[in-house]
Amino acid sequence: MSVTEQQKIAYVSAQAADARINFELETEGMTLSIGPQHPATHGTLRVLVRLDGEQVVWADPIPGYMHRGYEKLCEVRDYAQVTTLINRIDWLGSFANEVPFILAAEELMGIEAPPRAQYIRTVLFEMARIANLTLFLGDMGVQLGAITPVFYAFRDREYVLNLIEGATGGRFHPNFDRIGGLKDDLPKGWIDETKVVMRRIRRFCDEIDDLLVGNRIFENRCRGIGVIPRDIALEYGLSGANARASGIDFDIRRDEDSPLAWKHADWKVWTHPDGDSFARFWLRQQEVRESTKIVEQLLDGLPAGPIRAKTPARIRVPKGEVWMHTENPLGEMGYYVVSDGSPGGPFRCKIRTPSFSNVSIVPWLLRGVLVPDVITILASLYFILGDIDR
Amino acid sequence: MSSADDAPGLMVTEAPAETGAPEIGPPSPRHGEIVDALAAELGDGFLAHHYSAHDAWVRVAPTSWRQAGRICQEKLGLNYFCFIAGLDWQLAPDLGAEKRWDPDAEATEDPGDGPGNWSTGVAGGDTRFGVFARLYDVIRHVGLTLKTDAGDSAPRAESWVPLFRGADWHEREAWEMYGIEFDGHPGLRHLYLPGEFEGFPLRKDFPLLAREVKPWPGLVNVEGLPGEEGDEGEEAAES
Amino acid sequence: MLVAGTFLGIHAAYWNETVLKVVLILSLALAVAGAFVQVYLFKMVSHLQSRLGPMESGPHGSLQLMAEVLKFLQKEDTRPAKADRWVFGAAPFLVIMSTMLIYVVIPIGPRGVVANLDVGVLYALAVSSISVIAVLMAGWASANKYSLIGGLRAAGQLIAYELPLVLAVVGVVMQAGSLNLQQIVASQAHFKIFGVGGVGLFAIPQFAGLLIFVISSQAELTQTPFDMPVAESELVAGWMTEYTGFRFLIFFIGEFATAGGLAALAAILFLGGWWLPGMGAHWGQLAWAREGVGLAVMFAKVMLVGFLIFWVRFSFPRFREDQLQAFAWKFLIPLSLADILITGIAKVAVRA
Numbered sequence: 001m002s003v004t005e006q007q008k009i010a011y012v013s014a015q016a017a018d019a020r021i022n023f024e025l026e027t028e029g030m031t032l033s034i035g036p037q038h039p040a041t042h043g044t045l046r047v048l049v050r051l052d053g054e055q056v057v058w059a060d061p062i063p064g065y066m067h068r069g070y071e072k073l074c075e076v077r078d079y080a081q082v083t084t085l086i087n088r089i090d091w092l093g094s095f096a097n098e099v100p101f102i103l104a105a106e107e108l109m110g111i112e113a114p115p116r117a118q119y120i121r122t123v124l125f126e127m128a129r130i131a132n133l134t135l136f137l138g139d140m141g142v143q144l145g146a147i148t149p150v151f152y153a154f155r156d157r158e159y160v161l162n163l164i165e166g167a168t169g170g171r172f173h174p175n176f177d178r179i180g181g182l183k184d185d186l187p188k189g190w191i192d193e194t195k196v197v198m199r200r201i202r203r204f205c206d207e208i209d210d211l212l213v214g215n216r217i218f219e220n221r222c223r224g225i226g227v228i229p230r231d232i233a234l235e236y237g238l239s240g241a242n243a244r245a246s247g248i249d250f251d252i253r254r255d256e257d258s259p260l261a262w263k264h265a266d267w268k269v270w271t272h273p274d275g276d277s278f279a280r281f282w283l284r285q286q287e288v289r290e291s292t293k294i295v296e297q298l299l300d301g302l303p304a305g306p307i308r309a310k311t312p313a314r315i316r317v318p319k320g321e322v323w324m325h326t327e328n329p330l331g332e333m334g335y336y337v338v339s340d341g342s343p344g345g346p347f348r349c350k351i352r353t354p355s356f357s358n359v360s361i362v363p364w365l366l367r368g369v370l371v372p373d374v375i376t377i378l379a380s381l382y383f384i385l386g387d388i389d390r
Numbered sequence: 391m392s393s394a395d396d397a398p399g400l401m402v403t404e405a406p407a408e409t410g411a412p413e414i415g416p417p418s419p420r421h422g423e424i425v426d427a428l429a430a431e432l433g434d435g436f437l438a439h440h441y442s443a444h445d446a447w448v449r450v451a452p453t454s455w456r457q458a459g460r461i462c463q464e465k466l467g468l469n470y471f472c473f474i475a476g477l478d479w480q481l482a483p484d485l486g487a488e489k490r491w492d493p494d495a496e497a498t499e500d501p502g503d504g505p506g507n508w509s510t511g512v513a514g515g516d517t518r519f520g521v522f523a524r525l526y527d528v529i530r531h532v533g534l535t536l537k538t539d540a541g542d543s544a545p546r547a548e549s550w551v552p553l554f555r556g557a558d559w560h561e562r563e564a565w566e567m568y569g570i571e572f573d574g575h576p577g578l579r580h581l582y583l584p585g586e587f588e589g590f591p592l593r594k595d596f597p598l599l600a601r602e603v604k605p606w607p608g609l610v611n612v613e614g615l616p617g618e619e620g621d622e623g624e625e626a627a628e629s
Numbered sequence: 630m631l632v633a634g635t636f637l638g639i640h641a642a643y644w645n646e647t648v649l650k651v652v653l654i655l656s657l658a659l660a661v662a663g664a665f666v667q668v669y670l671f672k673m674v675s676h677l678q679s680r681l682g683p684m685e686s687g688p689h690g691s692l693q694l695m696a697e698v699l700k701f702l703q704k705e706d707t708r709p710a711k712a713d714r715w716v717f718g719a720a721p722f723l724v725i726m727s728t729m730l731i732y733v734v735i736p737i738g739p740r741g742v743v744a745n746l747d748v749g750v751l752y753a754l755a756v757s758s759i760s761v762i763a764v765l766m767a768g769w770a771s772a773n774k775y776s777l778i779g780g781l782r783a784a785g786q787l788i789a790y791e792l793p794l795v796l797a798v799v800g801v802v803m804q805a806g807s808l809n810l811q812q813i814v815a816s817q818a819h820f821k822i823f824g825v826g827g828v829g830l831f832a833i834p835q836f837a838g839l840l841i842f843v844i845s846s847q848a849e850l851t852q853t854p855f856d857m858p859v860a861e862s863e864l865v866a867g868w869m870t871e872y873t874g875f876r877f878l879i880f881f882i883g884e885f886a887t888a889g890g891l892a893a894l895a896a897i898l899f900l901g902g903w904w905l906p907g908m909g910a911h912w913g914q915l916a917w918a919r920e921g922v923g924l925a926v927m928f929a930k931v932m933l934v935g936f937l938i939f940w941v942r943f944s945f946p947r948f949r950e951d952q953l954q955a956f957a958w959k960f961l962i963p964l965s966l967a968d969i970l971i972t973g974i975a976k977v978a979v980r981a
Binding site: 030032141144145211217218221370371 | 674677678679680774775778853854856857943944945946947948949950951952
Binding site for chain 2: 063064067069071072073076107231232234235236237243248249250255256257320321322323325332334336338348350352356357360361364389
């Protein structure tokens with residue numbers, strides 16, 4: 001039997017096995033399958049919970065409904081094609097997915113992108129962060145029942161997406177980073193428009209302050225819910241806002257000497273000692289504000305020069321291994337690229353995605369919480385399915 | 391140390407230090423301290439190390455894998471768990487050595503380069519399968535990549551779940567993708583793949599389904615880049 | 630049956646009158662529900678969310694309601710295979726029945742009440758709680774775990790919030806001296822605050838009662854911030870998850886008609902109902918106009934209270950179930966008891 005036949009049979013029998021769970025007559029507690037089709041789980045994540053009344057006894061997230069086999073695909077694509085693929089890992093933080101991979105390839109090849117390219121890369125990276133996190137700010141409201149702030153989030157996010165489209169040609173999947181720099185320079189008038197939009201995003205953050213952060217009901221739903229202590233967060237590899245909300249002062253942009261231009265801007269890393277859902281929400285709101293400041297400062301100090309370094313026409317990355325990670329909107333994203341020196345693509349490309357580690361804490365975190373809090377916790381951890389499942 | 395007979399297409403060389411490439415020093419003093427402390431603690435279990443401009447690698451023996459993790463976590467401050475993953479050093483048979491390697495390319499000095507010859511990466515390696523992990527120190531901002539060998543046909547490794555709870559999902563994924571059994575893991579079961587999936591997809595001899603359905607056309611001369619000659623083609627974009 | 634004259638001044642034979650009254654209740658309930666849905670659910674929410682809302686059907690989307698109703702009517706009538714057939718089918722009709730029964734006692738004009746019961750307030754609040762059973766029926770019979778959770782949450786919530794609803798009204802009843810709704814409107818017409826007549830809305834002395842009543846009716850309607858039973862991001866649609874097509878339409882109408890009914894009760898009890906200053910006197914030849922003006926005033930007040938209900942619905946996140954119960958038992962009920970106490974003391978003191 002060929003591999004495809006085997007896989008087809010295995011798939012069908014697995015579906016039958018899963019279906020059996022739902023038909024069991026249970027007298028002790030109720031097993032509820034939240035997902036894979038559910039309004040709350042940002043995509044096709046299935047969380048199997050066993051409930052005692054409304055309290056969760058155990059929880060088991062079952063990812064993989066969106067597994068696309070990225071690591072296998074990366075082995076049969078060359079570096080330009082991989083760049084197109086990896087845009088789609090965290091599809092909201094568009095440009096941010098490409099950057100660590102391109103930086104890894106550049107390090108292996110020994111190529112340095114010119115300063116103008118590094119600045120613009122950083123600007124686009126931060127705008128991807130803004131696009132991603134503004135959606136989170138609205139979406140957390142929706143998960144909790146406030147259906148209005150999400151519309152304001154989408155309204156203001158459209159401006160950022162239009163800017164990204166104006167610079168790169170794509171709203172969600174720009175595919176703009178190249179080994180050695182960027183594909184194109186910025187269009188005329190883009191910088192002024194961006195500054196206007198950044199002010200607008202800051203006004204949106206103030207609106208969120210009024211509508212959600214200052215709302216008593218929101219606080220009651222979020223404070224003290226899903227507390228993650230510092231050492232547990234480190235053990236699970238929580239990164240990004242989730243880690244900083246537990247008091248871990250960890251931001252790769254500031255801590256590592258990256259070729260990108262973060263060190264040329266004056267900005268602050270926020271942390272919060274509580275580690276609950278409210279802390280994670282509040283922290284991401286502050287991060288959006290900081291990102292707008294970074295963008296404005298970098299655009300003010302944008303150096304002139306070429307947009308791409310001289311690279312050979314056919315990319316051939318020399319043999320070696322490299323680990324490159326960046327502070328993506330969702331957390332720490334990294335690529336471990338093993339190159340075998342051939343003219344094809346990577347030999348092995350391990351993609352470390354933040355949501356994978358962020359969601360691995362869910363079984364530990366959901367014990368003993370109530371069903372509405374499950375939704376709050378899943379919303380505050382903020383994962384993207386493409387990021388978990390790759 | 392060579393196990394070339396049970397893994398066709400795999401030739402092993404020693405760690406780069408013996409091939410004559412100049413050895414770089416540690417990128418920062420803290421990196422050097424970490425590697426030295428590990429060498430001191432593990433003794434025979436510490437097999438090789440490698441530095442690059444920004445990073446450090448350490449390869450340990452399979453029997454010292456968990457111990458190395460514990461030392462890093464408890465004594466060296468590397469308590470942020472980044473990931474654990476598997477590696478298959480064999481060349482992919484369906485891609486074929488002749489299709490992946492450019493037969494017109496000049497041979498390089500490194501004897502590990504070229505069709506059929508492949509070294510097992512930085513810090514060396516003895517077997518077809520490897521397990522590698524990354525740990526990080528959030529206070530001193532240094533990271534370390536640890537590697538170990540897992541075996542050739544029935545790969546095994548010690549589980550890090552007693553040290554880092556987050557290793558649970560990572561090891562489940564490494565098991566389902568490579569078949570690496572982790573001793574001490576609470577329950578290895580499928581993470582991404584459906585219930586009764588057979589086979590280990592990321593192994594190099596597991597065919598990519600798309601290539602079964604439609605064979606890979608290989609290098610196709612489409613059109614030269616402006617300024618290049620016409621017969622020096624680029625690889626066709628994947629359709 | 631007939632009190633002080635005839636219904637809207639129309640003399641008709643007994644069964645003619647019954648038919649007329651039934652038609653009136655149906656159209657009233659549907660009209661109020663329709664007005665709420667079209668104005669608040671389609672347009673107001675859209676404008677609040679800085680978008681336009683439905684614009685295609687009719688000028689500026691005004692016929693969207695018609696389109697929605699027709700859409701629901703022509704849908705396939707599905708039922709989950711494991712659902713309990715008769716219970717599943719009966720639940721929506723029980724809800725709409727309890728809603729229509731509220732409209733029986735609501736006066737829409739000086740002589741426009743279908744049945745002027747002497748226990749009007751008590752009757753209205755009693756029949757509105759029949760829907761609790763209907764919700765439980767829907768939740769259980771759907772053979773769906775989400776519906777079950779939604780139904781059970783609803784049962785707890787609706788029962789908990791019945792108490793503040795009733796207690797808030799007691800203060801008004803004490804001030805009016807009667808349970809009869811027309812009588813309550815009349816007493817507001819004659820009500821004098823510190824000797825000043827014509828501003829006699831019970832909302833002024835009973836502002837706590839009004840607040841508690843509106844909050845409790847928000848909870849009775851399972852609207853945000855009390856919509857845990859129908860939490861859209863958790864339970865998809867709570868007990869209504871498995872209902873589609875015509876059955877869902879009945880639930881939908883029932884929900885908004887109940888909103889209209891409770892808003893009408895609030896308008897009557899606290900805001901003066903169909904009465905405005907100047908409507909007390911006989912209008913002689915223009916008696917029929919008086920009915921029309923009363924209807925318009927009543928409608929305006931119902932829309933006002935409805936605006937409040939829906940504005941809150943679209944703005945706030947939702948309470949968790951235990952926070953919701955704590956809010957009812959630990960805050961609203963003691964507050965309403967205090968309100969009754971103060972009203973009683975004040976009534977005795979002022980009379981003396």
